[in-house]
Amino acid sequence: MNQASTSPRGIQAIAPERRLGGSMHTALVRRRKAAERRFRAYGAGALILSLGFLVLLFTNIIGTGASAFRQAYVRLDVDFAAAELSPDGRRDPETLAAANYPGLVKAAVRAMFPEVTSRGEQRDLQELVSSGAAFQLRDQVLADPSVIGTRASVWVPASALLDGLLKGSYDRSAPEAERRINDRQIAWADRLAADHRLELRFNRILFTNGDSREPEQAGILGAVMGSLFTMLVTLALSFPIGVAAAIYLEEFAPRNRWTDLIEVNINNLAAVPSIVYGLLGLAVFINFLGLPRSAPLVGGLVLTLMTLPVIIIASRAALTSVPPSIREAALGMGASRMQTVLHHVLPLALPGMLTGAIIGMARALGETAPLLMIGMVAFIVDVPGSLTAPATALPVQIYLWADSPERAFVERTSAAIIVLLAFMVLMNLLAVILRRRFERRW
Amino acid sequence: MSVSTDGHTVKRFDQQLASLRSLVLEMGGLVEDQINRAVQALQDEDIAAAREVVARDHVVNGFDVRADEEVVNLLALRQPVGSDLRMVLSMAKTVTDLERIGDEAQKIARMVTQIYDGNSAPNARLLRDVANMARLAANMLHGALDALARMDVDKAVEIACGDEELDSEFQSALRRLVTFMMEDPRTIGHAIDVLFMIKALERIGDHSKNIAEYVVYLVKGKDVRHVTIETLAAQGRNGS
């Protein structure tokens, strides 16, 4: 009390303009509010910027890739002449498969333009229809031999040339020498279009075929199946192993130098460039263990190695977030450590673990580099049917197609990216749904 | 965590306890004064002074009410335990005893007005024992309040033990009064008045003893009421 009279203390020591409500204080409040507004604006700006890039990316990809989901088809009136398909009258699959289908296609095309006779013109004419048309007719006959001896109107894929023309890839006004399609072919195409024999239809081939040198024959089914098998292996290995490792480290292992070391290493492994895992897989699984090259099995193993640290870290985080009171309650009831974990901790941690696993899997799905190292980059036409069959994966397929110069491959690259992104979105959606489904309050 | 006996973490609690205690001590001073004035009035044959003592009893009662209120507040709001609880309880009981002592002083003063109101003053021999006992009783009360003020167990035990002396003094005074009354039946009227007075003084001694015993309870946490002199004295010896 008496100190207040000798030297000003407390509120007395503060100059009036600095007190709450004083002029300097009001200015301070104004500055603070302005700073706060600026800070929020920076955040919103950053968000808008990143959203802008995302929109740019999507419009670019979708703009390029959307056209790949449609493909030019030509309607041919095919004469499934019995003499042509089974000269000896036998209708067993071998005979039918060996028949001259390209001949059927050629005949049908010739029949549409009877005025074309010269060899050069003939060659140009046949370029309008995809070589895949013959395979389509073969499959049709094999599936239903009763068509033999009849005439039927069949939509077959047009060549990349016609496809490109329909999608406007070629400039009609350019001099003939500077474009891949010549004037004759353009004239025929226009006639076909006028006869309703040429149109863009949904591109089934993209989803049912494997890779091909002919863009109109190239599909992503092989890559999707390869990715699927790879992911199956990865999921089957990395989730149980990762969760088990996390549970052991978090719930059972003593805290000592060794577990610290392991922890540090797991955290470091999560940051190792994925190509290193590819090299490791090449050295261990292929060169040392002698597993087949280009196989989804090896791809899955490599991606497992890559995903494990991510899953372990996510699972540990999920376990740590389970309140210790639940563990105490169970232990206090006389539950053993294992019962505590299995009955109480794991069910609560599962949504977090699943989310972590799915995010890890999504990363693995988009991974290219390690797969290049183990040979999953090969050109593989057949759709893989087993874990050891040679296969490629979606991102690798994208990488391969992106290398091809043809206009039709460029749009297919984008289409494959769209499919890959769709898978990613699906997996993330699944993660969200699983979280919602399993999440419980405590 | 440091421990200090300086006071409670809640300072207001300390203030309340202190204010209760000073209230009780103040009341003790007032009551002591009442006794002294009553006895003085007897010696001075001063009826006016005696009336004043009688009139002042309501002040004592006022203290009683105020102290009780503070005790109730302390119990309700602070829920004292341990030494605080003993403090509050012994204060509450001390107040009751002080109020009774005040009543006894008032009784003596009334007797004084009664004795000197008549035409004949009492024989001085009758009053000799009153003066003697009044000194003893006043000393006891003073000592008990002193012990309370200083939390002095030894002093309290000494006071409590001293009640025996007052009791035996009362017995012999009683016998002497009986003797006077047998000698001269005309003194019976005054003798009975004196008898009431020495009885009042004897009661004051008992109440003072109670107060001294509360001090022992307050400090040592042991209830020493209704125990033998030896047990009581033992408290003083193994005390501080």
Place this chain on the structure above:
Amino acid sequence: MPELHPQPEADHTAPAPVGHRTVGTVTVDNPKIAARDVNVFYGEKHAIKHVDIDIGINEVIAFIGPSGCGKSTFLRCLNRMNDTIDGCRVEGAITLDGQDIYDRELDVVQLRARVGMVFQKPNPFPKSIYDNVAYGPRIHGMASSRSELDDLVQWSLEKAGLWNEVKDRLQQPGTGLSGGQQQRLCIARAIAVSPEVILMDEPCSALDPIATAKIEELIDELRENYSIVIVTHSMQQAARVSQRTAYFHLGDLIEVGETEQIFTNPVHKLTEGYITGRFG
């Protein structure tokens, strides 16, 4: 101003030395749990120092003391919950019915079934009310049939005074109950495995006064069948529910005594200072 409060006894001046001898009677006839010279270390920290204390049959004993005094730590020694903490080391002897609970042969799971525990924060499992109570009997294989289990669940909930409030919603989550109900559910869960001793670690610190009163009433009823050790920060609560009170200070057991004696006439200066609110 003269000394307002009684001078302490000369022998018990603060602070308590290491290896301090406890004031008051630590032993009881025919103890349920007997702890002798118990020391607990967290790494280098000496958390409990040479504690001797008995816990009697059918009594409620309260552990009081300032934060960090070791009362909870000591409580957790009694059913070996400290085992789960890394770097925690317990020395000395704690016996339950004469059997050393830190014996290597002894099954800690069995021990925790016999010495149940109720925690500070109500922590029902995120399961239904029924499953919460049935969990202990299930893992210990106590009920041979569904109807037996039903009976046991009902009995436990009745005993915990919760049956009437939850009998119509046994399948609803236990976490949906109010705080006080959750805590009684935890008590029901603990007594479902018929323990002999129930340890309560500040069971009412998260509850409102009405819920607290219900728990205290429950503790008083449970005393007929169980020995109860309760750690509490509320001295009034210790005074209300316990028969004996033990005061811990910085890992030392300072004073043990009948609750009446501790709260009217504590012997040790530290006890006095703590219960009257004189810690500065």
